[in-house]
Amino acid sequence: xxxxxxxxxxxxxxxxxxxxxxxxxxxxxxxxxxxxxxxxxxxxxxxxxxxxxxxxxxxxxxxxxxxxxxxxxxxxxxxxxxxxxxxxxxxxxxxxxxxxxxxxxxxxxxxxxxxxxxxxxxxxxxxxxxxxxxxxxxxxxxxxxxxxxxxxxxxxxxxxxxx
Amino acid sequence: xxxxxxxxxxxxxxxxxxxxxxxxxxxxxxxxxxxxxxxxxxxxxxxxxxxxxxxxxxxxxxxxxxxxxxxxxxxxxxxxxxxxxxxxxxxxxxxxxxxxxxxxxxxxxxxxxxxxxxxxxxxxxxxxxxxxxxxxxxxxxxxxxxxxxxxxxxxxxxxxxxxxxxxxxxxxxxxxxxxxxxxxxxxxxxxxxxxxxxxxxxxxxxxxxxxxxxxxxxxxxxxxxxxxxxxxxxxxxxxxxxxxxxxxxxxxxxxxxxxxxxxxxxxxxxxxxxxxxxxxxxxxxxxxxxxxxxxxxxxxxxxxxxxxxxxxxxxxxxxxxxxxxxxxxxxxxxxxxxxxxxxxxxxxxxxxxxxxxxxxxxxxxxxxxxxxxxxxxxxxxxxxxxxxxxxxxxxxxxxxxxxxxxxxxxxxxxxxxxxxxxxxxxxxxxxxxxxxxxxxxxxxxxxxxxxxxxxxxxxxxxxxxxxxxxxxxxxxxxxxxxxxxxxxxxxxxxxxxxxxxxxxxxxxxxxxxxxxxxxxxxxxxxxxxxxxxxxxxxxxxxxxxxxxxxxxxxxxxxxxxxxxxxxxxxxxxxxx
Ligand SMILES: Cc1cc2nc3c(=O)[nH]c(=O)nc-3n(C[C@H](O)[C@H](O)[C@H](O)COP(=O)(O)OP(=O)(O)OC[C@H]3O[C@@H](n4cnc5c(N)ncnc54)[C@H](O)[C@@H]3O)c2cc1C
Ligand SMILES: Cc1ncc(C[n+]2csc(CCOP(=O)(O)OP(=O)(O)O)c2C)c(N)n1
Ligand SMILES: [Mg+2]
Numbered sequence: 234x235x236x237x238x239x240x241x242x243x244x245x246x247x248x249x250x251x252x253x254x255x256x257x258x259x260x261x262x263x264x265x266x267x268x269x270x271x272x273x274x275x276x277x278x279x280x281x282x283x284x285x286x287x288x289x290x291x292x293x294x295x296x297x298x299x300x301x302x303x304x305x306x307x308x309x310x311x312x313x314x315x316x317x318x319x320x321x322x323x324x325x326x327x328x329x330x331x332x333x334x335x336x337x338x339x340x341x342x343x344x345x346x347x348x349x350x351x352x353x354x355x356x357x358x359x360x361x362x363x364x365x366x367x368x369x370x371x372x373x374x375x376x377x378x379x380x381x382x383x384x385x386x387x388x389x390x391x392x393x394x395x396x
Numbered sequence: 397x398x399x400x401x402x403x404x405x406x407x408x409x410x411x412x413x414x415x416x417x418x419x420x421x422x423x424x425x426x427x428x429x430x431x432x433x434x435x436x437x438x439x440x441x442x443x444x445x446x447x448x449x450x451x452x453x454x455x456x457x458x459x460x461x462x463x464x465x466x467x468x469x470x471x472x473x474x475x476x477x478x479x480x481x482x483x484x485x486x487x488x489x490x491x492x493x494x495x496x497x498x499x500x501x502x503x504x505x506x507x508x509x510x511x512x513x514x515x516x517x518x519x520x521x522x523x524x525x526x527x528x529x530x531x532x533x534x535x536x537x538x539x540x541x542x543x544x545x546x547x548x549x550x551x552x553x554x555x556x557x558x559x560x561x562x563x564x565x566x567x568x569x570x571x572x573x574x575x576x577x578x579x580x581x582x583x584x585x586x587x588x589x590x591x592x593x594x595x596x597x598x599x600x601x602x603x604x605x606x607x608x609x610x611x612x613x614x615x616x617x618x619x620x621x622x623x624x625x626x627x628x629x630x631x632x633x634x635x636x637x638x639x640x641x642x643x644x645x646x647x648x649x650x651x652x653x654x655x656x657x658x659x660x661x662x663x664x665x666x667x668x669x670x671x672x673x674x675x676x677x678x679x680x681x682x683x684x685x686x687x688x689x690x691x692x693x694x695x696x697x698x699x700x701x702x703x704x705x706x707x708x709x710x711x712x713x714x715x716x717x718x719x720x721x722x723x724x725x726x727x728x729x730x731x732x733x734x735x736x737x738x739x740x741x742x743x744x745x746x747x748x749x750x751x752x753x754x755x756x757x758x759x760x761x762x763x764x765x766x767x768x769x770x771x772x773x774x775x776x777x778x779x780x781x782x783x784x785x786x787x788x789x790x791x792x793x794x795x796x797x798x799x800x801x802x803x804x805x806x807x808x809x810x811x812x813x814x815x816x817x818x819x820x821x822x823x824x825x826x827x828x829x830x831x832x833x834x835x836x837x838x839x840x841x842x843x844x845x846x847x848x849x850x851x852x853x854x855x856x857x858x859x860x861x862x863x864x865x866x867x868x869x870x871x872x873x874x875x876x877x878x879x880x881x882x883x884x885x886x887x888x889x890x891x892x893x894x895x896x897x898x899x900x901x902x903x904x905x906x907x908x909x910x911x912x913x914x915x916x917x918x919x920x921x922x923x924x925x926x927x928x929x930x931x932x933x934x935x936x937x938x939x940x941x942x943x944x945x946x947x948x949x950x951x952x953x954x955x956x957x958x959x960x961x962x963x964x965x966x967x968x969x970x971x972x
Contacts, residue, residue, distance in 0.1 A: 242579070243579055246526075247514060247518075247526070250515070250518065251518060254518050254519055258519045288706070288710075291706065292703065292707060295702050295703035296703050298702070298703075299701070299702075299703050301522070301523040301543060301577065301579060301580050302579055303579055304578055304579040396578060
């Protein structure tokens with residue numbers, strides 16, 4: 234099962250490598266990881282997308298909690314949540330294909346950020362699945378670059394991950 | 397008070413109550429060594445290799461319950477300490493290791509003797525710090541001791557760049573009385589409701605087992621464990637790390653469990669219907685094949701580290717907390733409960749256990765004309781009144797020490813269980829002796845292991861730590877040879893110890909007493925003589941039977957009920 238784990242950690246040098254090191258040392262799967270400071274500059278928020286059965290996910294959350302730099306943690310997938318990822322795709326776009334891509338971008342409510350005579354850069358935002366779907370809809374050999382931010386997320390409702 | 401960074405390090409150690417530091421100097425820590433020189437409250441023990449510093453601090457910690465402190469220089473000094481740090485990590489031993497680092501402006505430039513110590517040790521410490529500013533030094537040291545000694549203990553590294561200890565820069569010093577970390581709040585008491593559930597479950601048991609481990613030693617809860625066990629009248633087994641936390645000479649004690657545990661302990665585990673694990677972590681040396689581990693049991697698990705619970709084996713009643721307060725509540729609730737343990741069922745269960753016990757699985761040939769290693773340990777027990785601190789290295793001799801020295805007190809058995817570090821025994825024994833200057837200290841070792849930290853014999857002389865080295869010399873890496881005999885068709889690939897030194901001359905060249913013992917009848921007089929030399933380190937080279945194996949054994953891939961017994965012994969699987 235795919236899980237999105239969101240955590241607050243001390244905004245200190247080395248904290249990120251503790252988390253990354255934990256995943257490799259314990260052979261946990263890591264699909265994506267994003268991190269940035271929050272409105273409280275002493276804290277960073279990290280979002281980790283991982284996969285595993287219940288037993289593995291339980292170990293992942295326990296081992297993460299055990300890291301001294303981790304302040305608080307929530308498995309977003311335990312309840313209703315919002316997920317957003319941002320993707321920039323540079324696409325070869327010549328002739329007919331150009332219209333096709335612009336139509337597609339429209340359907341996905343995405344934005345064209347850059348235009349050159351032969352290429353387009355499209356920004357797609359949404360749950361990771363939507364981004365996958367956009368890529369799947371493109372002709373494979375037309376994709377020049379894919380840049381994904383990794384998923385971020387937040388729980389719905391009044392629950393907040395804060396200290 | 398205005399102090400330099402170097403003086404802060406020493407003053408903070410004093411304020412923390414540290415009396416001994418095990419270390420080795422070098423460029424990056426010279427300022428600290430200069431501050432050490434100018435005071436007397438903190439005593440420095442100069443080891444002969446930084447691995448020895450970490451192991452000695454570790455032995456000090458295990459035997460005293462206080463955190464051990466090591467001090468090493470940057471680069472090679474720091475990397476030499478890593479094996480010792482990892483050893484402490486795997487056995488949850490509280491250490492504070494201070495390593496020097498190159499000055500902050502040159503960090504990252506491949507400066508002379510620079511290694512990324514924080515990076516290298518990250519996977520084998522509970523936590524580590526790089527102190528970039530002298531103003532953070534005192535508080536960081538406080539945090540390091542706090543983290544190392546609370547919750548599930550473990551080693552903490554403080555990496556200090558040389559410029560942070562600059563004697564020319566003095567700042568106001570204040571050592572915090574306590575620190576709080578918003579990201580670290582170790583659980584202590586345990587949930588009362590869960591404890592009650594556990595008590596109810598224990599009282600329904602017809603074939604119960606108590607399986608306790610190193611957590612009872614670390615948590616100073618032997619007394620509570622003993623009270624609970626006697627109150628219930630249940631059989632109890634200890635892990636390798638738990639030995640001594642329950643008196644081994646007690647009838648309720650069925651011996652160690654696991655790979656080289658007793659037949660009765662492992663069979664008891666396999667057949668039990670309620671298992672209570674207390675400060676033990678279901679290590680693979682204990683469980684054997686997971687699929688057949690305790691197939692009939694409901695499991696209760698007390699552990700201070702939530703990550704230990706349901707890691708390899710799923711449990712039914714988890715209790716997160718310190719063993720001591722949890723067991724106290726358990727005893728209290730047992731007293732209040734009107735239900736009592738089912739005595740009829742227990743009688744039947746004990747009959748079965750005693751039936752397994754009756755094969756006497758630790759029996760060995762006592763009439764051999766070669767020295768049997770087991771008999772050396774049994775005699776060691778007699779000669780020391782069962783009251784010595786016994787450290788060990790890793791191999792067959794370690795298992796024999798665990799099986800035949802019947803420990804009755806916690807913190808007396810000091811060995812590397814999790815990492816299995818050859819070379820641990822001698823420096824650890826020196827640390828034990830420093831912490832317990834009047835105690836009898838034996839280091840049970842093998843001719844291969846002892847050579848890994850033999851240089852510490854010089855430390856033993858310098859600080860007059862009268863360790864008795866019991867070298868069970870079988871001319872082989874016996875544990876390796878045994879596996880090669882059982883699983884590799886007797887192809888003894890590189891396990892024979894060619895070119896051994898003359899251990900007597902070697903001991904003498906270090907200024908100690910050397911003895912060689914090669915006849916069974918000389919074992920006792922030699923041990924008597926050695927232990928009578930109260931203020932000397934004695935190296936006893938016992939020439940033992942080179943073909944002896946450790947029995948019983950759960951071989952790789954086998955279940956706990958499939959033990960291999962000594963040749964000629966048969967199992968008693970069926971009910972009595
Ligand atoms: C050659 C060799 C052979 C071995 N054979 C065996 C064998 O036959 N049998 C055997 O048992 N082992 C054997 N071992 C050792 C084995 O590898 C493990 O080190 C050992 O089994 C672990 O012991 P433990 O479960 O008591 O855990 P420890 O490593 O001692 O861990 C303690 C547990 O208690 C918890 N804890 C710590 N403090 C507290 C507290 N205050 N309150 C509550 N919980 C706490 C910790 O979180 C941890 O989960 C062998 C090792 C070697 C090198
Ligand atoms: C540092 C290290 N290297 C290798 C091993 C693997 N190993 C485990 S036991 C052993 C042999 C130990 O031989 P010895 O010290 O003579 O003890 P014996 O088994 O003969 O009693 C070896 C090589 C280890 N545990 N530690
Ligand atoms: Mg040997």
